[in-house]
Amino acid sequence: MSPDRDPSAPAIVSLSDEDLMAQVAEDDERAFTELVRRFQGRVINLVSRVLNDRECADDLAQEVFVRVFVHRRNYRRGSKFSTWLFTIAANLAKNEIRRRVRRRNWFSLDALQEMLKDSVIQLADPTESRESALEREQLQAAVGLAIATVPEKYRLALVLRDIEGLPYEEIALVLNIPGGTVRSRINRARSMLKRKLQPLLRKVVAP
Amino acid sequence: MNCTQARRLFGACWDDETTQVERELLESHFASCPRCRAAYDEFSRALELAASLPRVEPAPDLVERLLSRVRRLGPAPDHLPALRPVWLPVAAAAAVLVIVGILLAPWFGLRPAPPSGPSQLARQPVAQPVRVPTAAPQPAVAGAPAPRPGAGTEFVGIPDSLFDHSEDMEFILDPVTLHRGRASVARASLKQPGIQGEQAVITF
Numbered sequence: 001m002s003p004d005r006d007p008s009a010p011a012i013v014s015l016s017d018e019d020l021m022a023q024v025a026e027d028d029e030r031a032f033t034e035l036v037r038r039f040q041g042r043v044i045n046l047v048s049r050v051l052n053d054r055e056c057a058d059d060l061a062q063e064v065f066v067r068v069f070v071h072r073r074n075y076r077r078g079s080k081f082s083t084w085l086f087t088i089a090a091n092l093a094k095n096e097i098r099r100r101v102r103r104r105n106w107f108s109l110d111a112l113q114e115m116l117k118d119s120v121i122q123l124a125d126p127t128e129s130r131e132s133a134l135e136r137e138q139l140q141a142a143v144g145l146a147i148a149t150v151p152e153k154y155r156l157a158l159v160l161r162d163i164e165g166l167p168y169e170e171i172a173l174v175l176n177i178p179g180g181t182v183r184s185r186i187n188r189a190r191s192m193l194k195r196k197l198q199p200l201l202r203k204v205v206a207p
Numbered sequence: 208m209n210c211t212q213a214r215r216l217f218g219a220c221w222d223d224e225t226t227q228v229e230r231e232l233l234e235s236h237f238a239s240c241p242r243c244r245a246a247y248d249e250f251s252r253a254l255e256l257a258a259s260l261p262r263v264e265p266a267p268d269l270v271e272r273l274l275s276r277v278r279r280l281g282p283a284p285d286h287l288p289a290l291r292p293v294w295l296p297v298a299a300a301a302a303v304l305v306i307v308g309i310l311l312a313p314w315f316g317l318r319p320a321p322p323s324g325p326s327q328l329a330r331q332p333v334a335q336p337v338r339v340p341t342a343a344p345q346p347a348v349a350g351a352p353a354p355r356p357g358a359g360t361e362f363v364g365i366p367d368s369l370f371d372h373s374e375d376m377e378f379i380l381d382p383v384t385l386h387r388g389r390a391s392v393a394r395a396s397l398k399q400p401g402i403q404g405e406q407a408v409i410t411f
Contacts, residue, residue: 029274036273040265048263058266062273069277143256162257187218194253201249 017081025072032072036065039082042164043089049159050093051100052148060096064089086166086174090156097152139200146196154189161186208232213243217250 012020012034023031043064048057067088068075075084150158160166160174168186172179194201213236219225220233237244266272 033270033274036270040269041262044265045263049260054263057263058269061265062269062276065273066276070280140260143260147257162254163260190218190250190254193257194250197253197256198249201252
């Protein structure tokens with residue numbers, strides 16, 4: 001890597017993601033660091049929500065950026081960097097899900113039902129005037145677990161759309177599936193999520 | 208608009224991708240159908256909950272750990288590295304050829320070269336030379352070669368092949384039965400009529 005750069009070159013922070021990636025391909029360490037700073041939060045959030053595992057998300061996010069670095073010369077200029085990055089992240093998350101399924105180290109629906117039941121009891125308590133921090137954490141844990149129990153191919157589309165806010169066209173590129181398939185997967189994922197959270201939703205009054 | 212049509216528009220309505228006409232139709236349906244209204248409220252509430260999950264923050268030292276890891280990786284190759292070493296299939300093919308050659312060698316009459324020095328196997332008393340008492344040199348069959356003079360008793364080395372005709376002697380092999388690894392020769396064997404020569408007892 002070459003940390004020395006031409007002083008007349010534009011400041012790293014003002015460069016686009018794609019320009020930064022072009023510099024990473026030339027072994028520019030500062031450009032790589034800037035890219036990591038820009039995207040580390042989104043990558044960790046994506047894999048963390050897909051896997052519902054904060055600890056593993058850190059390692060997996062690191063692996064995503066290592067792949068970016070290792071394959072830096074395979075990045076095609078002209079394609080959107082974030083699409084390429086999310087493709088790598090989605091593929092690694094898929095691999096991790098499948099590895100866990102093989103090892104049967106995964107969430108059970110019973111655990112979800114139990115957590116939802118507890119949350120409903122807490123939230124339905126009439127003496128509670130507002131959500132305490134504990135209740136909020138429980139609610140978030142229940143929602144996170146509900147997302148994690150959606151089947152893999154629907155879950156990835158759901159997280160990319162409804163948590164990361166990617167447009168349908170970009171999700172199609174990331175998952176390498178047609179746009180119509182993306183829409184149908186997201187619709188199905190949303191229906192599944194609604195069904196899983198239904199016991200909770202019926203008790204919670206929308207703000 | 209009926210309930211099925213209305214529910215198909217839930218996703219598009221949430222994404223704000225409905226046309227003005229679709230939105231008006233949906234609103235008018237909700238006004239007349241409290242079940243679809245409640246279903247849409249649940250749908251949107253579930254997605255709100257998912258979207259409002261707190262962002263997971265990266266570990267503060269992630270960048271440093273990552274940089275120290277990629278610094279160890281070194282420069283990038285110009286192209287993707289080969290998935291397997293090139294020599295691997297070549298070595299595998301060579302190994303197969305050698306094994307096949309070894310297996311087929313006896314069928315083509317090839318034998319391995321004798322060892323230059325005494326090997327471990329050679330020192331083992333597995334097969335002793337057979338002492339063959341020769342009878343009086345009386346060739347009974349015309350054309351049979353005369354025995355070598357002065358050979359009352361001689362050692363005949365065990366040929367490597369039982370079909371080695373270099374020696375002017377025919378071997379009649381008695382049936383050999385093995386008892387717990389020790390060889391014994393069935394003594395009831397008889398000389399077959401018409402065959403000249405001596406019986407050779409071969410122990411293994």
